[in-house]
Amino acid sequence: MHIQEWLENIPAVSVYLLVALVIGVESLGIPLPGEIVLVSSALLASQQGHINPVVLGACATAGAVIGDSIGYAIGRKGGRPLLAWLGRKFPKHFSEGHVAMAERSFQKWGMWAVFFGRFIALLRIFAGPLAGVLHMPYWKFLIANVLGGICWAGGTTAVIYYVGIVAESWLKNFSYLGLVAALLIGVVSMLVVKNRAKKSMAEAEAAQAGAGQSAAENVPAAD
Numbered sequence: 001m002h003i004q005e006w007l008e009n010i011p012a013v014s015v016y017l018l019v020a021l022v023i024g025v026e027s028l029g030i031p032l033p034g035e036i037v038l039v040s041s042a043l044l045a046s047q048q049g050h051i052n053p054v055v056l057g058a059c060a061t062a063g064a065v066i067g068d069s070i071g072y073a074i075g076r077k078g079g080r081p082l083l084a085w086l087g088r089k090f091p092k093h094f095s096e097g098h099v100a101m102a103e104r105s106f107q108k109w110g111m112w113a114v115f116f117g118r119f120i121a122l123l124r125i126f127a128g129p130l131a132g133v134l135h136m137p138y139w140k141f142l143i144a145n146v147l148g149g150i151c152w153a154g155g156t157t158a159v160i161y162y163v164g165i166v167a168e169s170w171l172k173n174f175s176y177l178g179l180v181a182a183l184l185i186g187v188v189s190m191l192v193v194k195n196r197a198k199k200s201m202a203e204a205e206a207a208q209a210g211a212g213q214s215a216a217e218n219v220p221a222a223d
Contacts, residue, residue, distance in 0.1 A: 071128025
């Protein structure tokens, strides 16, 4: 809740670099509060004229696109052992259920999973590495990655900035309300993804159990 106050005490260039770095590292597959940092910086831009919202949005977009692309390259080279390693390092984010759910989304929706995954808290960290692991053609990934990065990073910056300008009379309180809203959205998204991940795990276990039972039934009895 003190991110806003901390951002007020660093130069504008540092804010731009921080936003690009945090979002970029998050897009690599490392869980960081990219959305909270972006919302806080956009609110700060609406309060202080020395931070340019266009530059801020461009830096956020660049961080998202570059981070996702690096994540794609790492995932393509590392393959499934990379997902296993991430699962050990970040079990709450890269559990088998989360990976299974994200993999089904990618197989079903392809480019759209990359695009819309940018707007879902946990799926943001999956998009790049998982697309690489699944060997999605890079040109498809790049198109969805760029469009998703522009719409999410640029759109979030613009919406928060203009809402802050319109609500100038109560802007100081809104800065905290904005952070609380971002946290609530993140928590809700996490719960939804977690619930879907549990269902995916249950379906996978049921399928494996069914396959095992079928195999057992097909084994010829000994004479």
